[in-house]
Amino acid sequence: MSKREVLARLRDAIVNLDIDGVKNAAREALETGLTPYEAIMEGMAKGMEVVGQKYEAGEYFLAELIMAGETMKEGLSVLEPHMKAGDMKHIGRVVIGTVEGDLHDIGKNVVVTLLTASGFEVIDLGVDVSAEKFVEAVKQYNPDIVAMSALLTTTMVNMAKVIKALEEAGVRSKVKVIVGGAPLTEEYARQIGADAYGRDAVEGVNICKKWASKK
Ligand code: B1M
Numbered sequence: 001m002s003k004r005e006v007l008a009r010l011r012d013a014i015v016n017l018d019i020d021g022v023k024n025a026a027r028e029a030l031e032t033g034l035t036p037y038e039a040i041m042e043g044m045a046k047g048m049e050v051v052g053q054k055y056e057a058g059e060y061f062l063a064e065l066i067m068a069g070e071t072m073k074e075g076l077s078v079l080e081p082h083m084k085a086g087d088m089k090h091i092g093r094v095v096i097g098t099v100e101g102d103l104h105d106i107g108k109n110v111v112v113t114l115l116t117a118s119g120f121e122v123i124d125l126g127v128d129v130s131a132e133k134f135v136e137a138v139k140q141y142n143p144d145i146v147a148m149s150a151l152l153t154t155t156m157v158n159m160a161k162v163i164k165a166l167e168e169a170g171v172r173s174k175v176k177v178i179v180g181g182a183p184l185t186e187e188y189a190r191q192i193g194a195d196a197y198g199r200d201a202v203e204g205v206n207i208c209k210k211w212a213s214k215k
Pocket of ligand 1: 062066101104105106108111148152153181183197198200201204205
């Protein structure tokens, strides 16, 4: 099978939410001599773009977005062990987490998958992440972007605490801050001093990509 055919199979497996298909295509990609980077960016990521378009067109819903994330993860699990350090040319670095007190991570994980597929290096701090942990991570990893998720009205206020802590630590101006999650609004994001609000994962990642292209 030609490299082009394998890339098309990788793309289609993501679009069709086909977990077995993506694992097989990822193995074929390695056998055909594609690098993991090519398989991700020219294969699976193209599929994710189509999934995003279908979601925006109302053809796919959240369930498909989550399944696409899972399918992508399965494909990545085949390719990741074959990645050499420096193989993947990252377009930017993102520190991401669900804020303190909040254990919801399904939406954040979709954002992580889409960011990874778009070529970002992602440092995922997980759930229930305190302002101090965000600040420590910014100092340690020197990211371009800090991304926060919250699903509860009681925890979204903790996003403001993170931004304040970044200011107090003198690192706020070094990063762009994007926030997202079901209870948030554009207005709330502006009010707490975030640089952007992602209505959904696709919009959030598109904003990050725009920032990366202006670096
Ligand atoms: Co919870 N929960 N939950 N829950 N839960 C909600 C959020 C709730 C709306 C349900 C309801 O009452 N109708 C409600 C919140 C009410 C409120 O505050 N307004 C609620 C509650 C009350 C609770 C508990 C307090 C319940 C209890 O114990 N009494 C509790 C709190 C636990 C805690 O966090 N401390 C709780 C627990 C849980 C489970 C653990 C059972 C589970 C989470 C499992 C997990 O995440 N691993 C859970 C679930 C599954 C939900 C619902 C049903 C689904 C959330 C979800 O995963 N959606 C939810 C109701 C609902 O939303 N329909 C609910 C799918 C996901 C893909 O969407 O996360 O919105 P979402 O992410 C989207 C966008 O928001 C956006 O992109 C994603 C994809 O497009 N996005 C970003 C998210 N982060 C982003 C960041 C970005 C950009 C975009 O940039 C950085």
